Amino acid sequence: MSVYAFVEHTIKEHPDTDVTYEAECLWCDWAATPADDSEPVDMACMQHTGRTGHAGFRRLRTSFAMVIRRK
Numbered sequence: 071m072s073v074y075a076f077v078e079h080t081i082k083e084h085p086d087t088d089v090t091y092e093a094e095c096l097w098c099d100w101a102a103t104p105a106d107d108s109e110p111v112d113m114a115c116m117q118h119t120g121r122t123g124h125a126g127f128r129r130l131r132t133s134f135a136m137v138i139r140r141k
């Protein structure tokens with residue numbers, strides 16, 4: 071007979087870490103200055119589009135996560 075223990079886990083943002091937002095142009099080597107808020111990155115993208123006509127970006131949101139095992 072086998073016994074399987076069921077352990078619940080949750081995952082959440084790691085405490086004392088920041089979320090980082092970044093963006094890279096898909097058409098040239100331009101990249102926005104990384105920030106801990108999405109708004110300045112989005113603004114920089116729109117300004118880049120205004121200057122160059124480049125309208126495609128790869129956006130990254132980096133965070134640190136932590137899994138917590140419930141007892």
Ligand SMILES: [Zn+2]
Binds near residue numbers: 095099122
């Ligand atoms: Zn560009």
